[in-house]
Amino acid sequence: MACTSCSTGKDGQPKGCKNNGTCGTDSCNKLSVFDWLSNMSLPGGVEPFNIVEVRFKNGRKHFYRNTENLSLSIGDVVATEASPGHDVGQVSLTGELVRVQMKKKKVAQDSEEVLKIYRKASQRDIDIWQEGREREEKIKQRSRQIAIRLNLSMKISDIEFQGDGSKATFYYTAEDRVDFRQLIKEFAREFNTRIEMKQIGLRQEAARLGGIGSCGRELCCSTWLTDFRSVSTSAARYQQLSLNPQKLAGQCGKLKCCLNYELDTYLEALKSFPKTDVKLKTKKGTAVCQKIDIFKGALWYAYEGEWMNWHQLSPEQANKIVALNKKGEAATSLEEYETEVILSEEKTKGFNNSGGEDSLTRFDKPKQQQSKKRNKKRKKRKPNPTKSKNA
Known part of the structure; x- marks a missing residue:
């Protein structure tokens, strides 16, 4: 969102409110908070909350006490207490939502960290x-x-x-x-x-400077992400991602924060899968897990000594074999359970591959036909040397 008068000047700076990208109406501010209580009036006899949130450069925010009872709204430029002198910032949030933000950030209302607001900034302060x-x-x-x-x-x-x-x-x-x-x-x-x-830290540096991520959007840490949780390589392992540091690292040089976004969903889906280090004991031999696919809900096993022959099983079928092994029994073979998976795939084969998308040679035949037509046209265009000599 942005104000309707926003546009770009010659030097790349946005026009409109002349605030160099920090809109006076707080509609295009970084890490801005939407005050959904702004249109609601307080009950009778209740005084408005006297602490406001003030934003400074690059999303730095602090809470300040409105001791002078100034009529402040989002976007107002104020002069706040600092050590030494005073600082100048923009009001980013007022009202009861400030109380919620302070509780979320564990800042007490009577804390010494909450300084006071001196006045609304004058033109000299702004200059x-x-x-x-x-x-x-x-x-x-x-x-x-x-x-x-x-x-x-x-x-x-x-x-x-x-x-x-x-x-x-x-x-x-x-x-x-x-x-x-x-x-x-x-x-x-x-x-x-x-x-x-x-x-x-490196993550805080990326949040202050900003930039565009590999997804094509602005960095999460510079737009909406306020807390930086630790990211480990186990998050990439659970999501079946290749441990390539060049792809997993963000602009800060650390692991991408987005690796944690879908981690809970993957962990929930993996609960129905047997552990990959558990071997399946059959009468034909011991099978070892080679690969799993969470989206398809499939596992591939191979017998020891026959590593090139993989057998696809569903998590339910693999759990059945694991349950038999715990009882001290061995399954007959993996082929018996694999046939059920193959039959279920053949029933839906016409729907999944109706256009031949899964064929690796689907582009070969049209190319051969086109090359034959081109050769025929070239032969027609070439002059016959014997006819030219006789003429």
Whole structure:
């Protein structure tokens, strides 16, 4: 969603509300929350909740207490308490939903983390705020050059100026501990402002910078994902994915967060499958699981010593053999159970493969016919050398 007046200018910046992509109506903000209680009035005698949520650069949000009882709405630019001075941000949520968000994020209403709002931002506050935003890109490039000159194994990913321009926060990523005491001295001398260094993880860096994922959509961490849960390679194993780090890793270099989205569904489906390490004992021999297909609901087994011959079974049939083995009995053979699967597939063969999509040679015959027709046309076009000599 976006405001109706949004469009792109010459430099790539969006037009419309002139907020460089952060719409004043909060309709195209990143990580915005829809206030579905905005049209409802409070019961009589109930005072409105005096804490609001304020959003800063790249989705950073904090809760602030409205001690002056200002009439605030979503999208208002306010000056908030900071250490030192004040900061400038936009109101992202008001009303009773703020109480729900604080409970979700486990922030107490009487906590010292909840600072207060000074006032609605004046034009002077907004001008100083915009000047700091314009300086960030140049300072980021210069700060990276200084870090390289000092041989520090760190990467400065982003810079955020405080609303009054009195402090600059440098966000960086590093694998090991970094001694940046000399770096802070040079930054303070070069940029003439108070410096604060804050280390973030690789996932947080990707969330701040944003980008397009391999699915073609914006990164989940920069649009709606707020909590970063750990992702392990077992999630890829349960979903039968190849353990290729280039395909499983996201732009942050870690495993993709979307590997956890469908994991619960796969685990629920695998409950009906026997474990792959369980061998099936038959009178013909011991069978070992070679492959499973969760979507088709099928397993493939092969006898020990006959690894090239696979036998397809359904989870129900495989569980029957496992139940017999637990009783100390051995099944006759896998072929008896395999015939039932083949018969059930033949009944639906006309529906699944009516157009011959499963044939590997479906493109060969048309190509042969076309090549024959072309050869005939070429023969007709070629002149006969004997006729030309006689003429």
